[in-house]
Amino acid sequence: MTSVPEVAPNATAQEILRLGVTAAQGPVKLACSFSLEDVAIIELAREAGLEVGVFALDTGRLNEETYEVADAITERYRIKIDWYFPRHEAVEKLEREKGLFSFRESLDNRHECCHIRKVEPLGRALKELSGWVTGLRREHSVTRTDLKAIELDTLNGGIIKINPLLDWSEAQLLDFATERRLPQNRLLKQGYRSIGCAPCTRAVQPGEDARAGRWWWENPEHKECGLHRR
Template sequence: MPEINEQVEHISYSINGLNEAGALKWLAENFPGKVVFSSSFSYEDQAISHIILKENLPIDIFTLDTGRIFPETYSVWRSTNERYNTHIKAYYPQAAAVETLLSEKGPQSFYESLENRKECCFIRKVEPLKRALKGREIWITGLRAEHSPDRQDIPQVEYDASNNIIKYHPILHWSFDQVKAFIHEHNIPYNPLHDKGFVSIGCQPCTRAIREGEDFRAGRWWWEDAAKKECGLHVHQ
């Protein structure tokens, strides 16, 4: 663990003062073939994808297709591939695990308990993520501090023990207005659901538009305690 902490400190020191593109370029140069970015095609992820693809940085981009995402998400996925002449790689849940879950508990078990919902998230997101991160050393994410109470105090560079990888959150301290302005300034493809009140967009059965005055994550797993609204991809100790 001391070696990991030293590496985290070294990265933090080395990219301090660099802008997002500069920091991503430094990581790509110092960890060749070991840096990967996960995109859900959210506002945040589209902004980071733009930086990576516009600068032609050697950072692989992947997405997790849970099998239950919105048609609009597929649309922005296609638009992104076309705009940047790229092919974002997809990871899918294991078919056997999905078949067993639906056979034993039905197609909407996630509404019935927190345990069931986490089981569904694990099968559709967490397990595919572990495959996507295998052999990598740096995981780029679109996390922002405003997203949830659990993300308020996380460092921009951190060690993720559950996935044995170092994470870098390039736009952690951007405000929502900053992200939105960046998207429009650079004419970046974005999910049209954002224009309909959907802020955080995940699987279709677990996402709704938020109402005026509700917080950012209110539209995700709205039937659960707000303090527990994580799918297991980002676990902070």
């Protein structure tokens, strides 16, 4: 079984990335949603000379502004993005039987939609990998406070899961992005602090946490799509 390395309390994001990539002992890719966190990770990996590929899930309901960031990343870093899409048969069945907005009717319906559009494609993306990188941060929400910088992802074949920005604050992230002039989603300037599918994302209100605009009709403890099951 792959062993999880010890991460020093003061380890930098690049050190965490390097530790995780080494521990994986095989291909590692970033699960990229084109958030500011993900662009920062691409920048850090490139700077450190680490071999970290990039894949993305096109749910079919993304904002135009998200695709603009994908295009900007391809231009800036000259990298190939491996796109994964939901099974069209599953999407057709869901929309024919339950309509276009069934995810707003119940938590079960929302989980069903997320499974079809995100979780199942993620499984295919991770199948040939030894490790994957995420832009998760503890500050995001109450569902992410007990994460570790490097974990064993037993629900996805026991591969290494690397969360290099786990302890970064939002202010630290914004400073890094400004200093490096990283591509940013235009919606961030409109109050969007966490951006997913268009129908499930809105701008946050003053005093709300970063993921308050995701599935805003649900309780905070339910605000995960299944990509980061524990």
